Amino acid sequence: MPEISRLSRCTDWIDLDFVERERTPERAMKLCIQLQLAGLSLSNTVSILEELSVERSRKAIHDWVQKADLQPAEGRSPNHIAVDETVIRVNDQQFWLYAAADPETNELLHLRLFATTTTALTEIFLRELRQKHDVESAVFLVDGAQHLQTALTRAGLRFQTERNGNRNAIERIFREFKRRTSSFSNCFSHAEPETAEKWLQAFAGWLNAPN
Numbered sequence: 532m533p534e535i536s537r538l539s540r541c542t543d544w545i546d547l548d549f550v551e552r553e554r555t556p557e558r559a560m561k562l563c564i565q566l567q568l569a570g571l572s573l574s575n576t577v578s579i580l581e582e583l584s585v586e587r588s589r590k591a592i593h594d595w596v597q598k599a600d601l602q603p604a605e606g607r608s609p610n611h612i613a614v615d616e617t618v619i620r621v622n623d624q625q626f627w628l629y630a631a632a633d634p635e636t637n638e639l640l641h642l643r644l645f646a647t648t649t650t651a652l653t654e655i656f657l658r659e660l661r662q663k664h665d666v667e668s669a670v671f672l673v674d675g676a677q678h679l680q681t682a683l684t685r686a687g688l689r690f691q692t693e694r695n696g697n698r699n700a701i702e703r704i705f706r707e708f709k710r711r712t713s714s715f716s717n718c719f720s721h722a723e724p725e726t727a728e729k730w731l732q733a734f735a736g737w738l739n740a741p742n
Contacts, residue, residue: 542565542740544604549598549600555591563576564592564596566579567596568596568734573592573593576592596730596733597726599733600729601736602732602736603638604736607633607638607663607665608665608669610668612631612671613632613633613673614671614679615629616628616630617630617705619644619708619719619727624646626646626724627645627648628642629643629645629653630704630705637703639738640660642735643655644728650682653679656682657683657688671690672693673691673692674693
């Protein structure tokens, strides 16, 4: 699988400051987080740990990913930003994954999971994006969604409508999200929306991680 070929990438981006009295070696914890985000099931990740003579439960590994609170790195200054949404299901409810990406680097800049799409929620997303990155001079690339255009206009940010070209970056990223989540039918079962959002943000950090 192509995702497994990326397991050789460094793990320095994984911050384990949440660890207090964890008895698992940090190297093993980082490997497990990386394996889980790369596509290995929790059960198979447990098996890998057992081969390293470390016994931990599926819940423990799940909790490591959640507690690490992994996010895309901050402080970027992109020239263009592709913004879009896609549907993610949490249990039997539909949510919308908002994402912003730099089409020149294919890096995800920010993402959030909302229960719906409105101009007000889009303004929240843009406000958080501005707090994390220098985007004031960037040109936002959007499709014809009116709530995106209205929110950008209210924020005084420049945008242009583009259905292909540089906006393909965000479409590629969404395909990667859906490919990764296809093992659970693009649906988070028995999970709270906050749990799903944290996993998606951690996955975004993994996608951005250097080789």
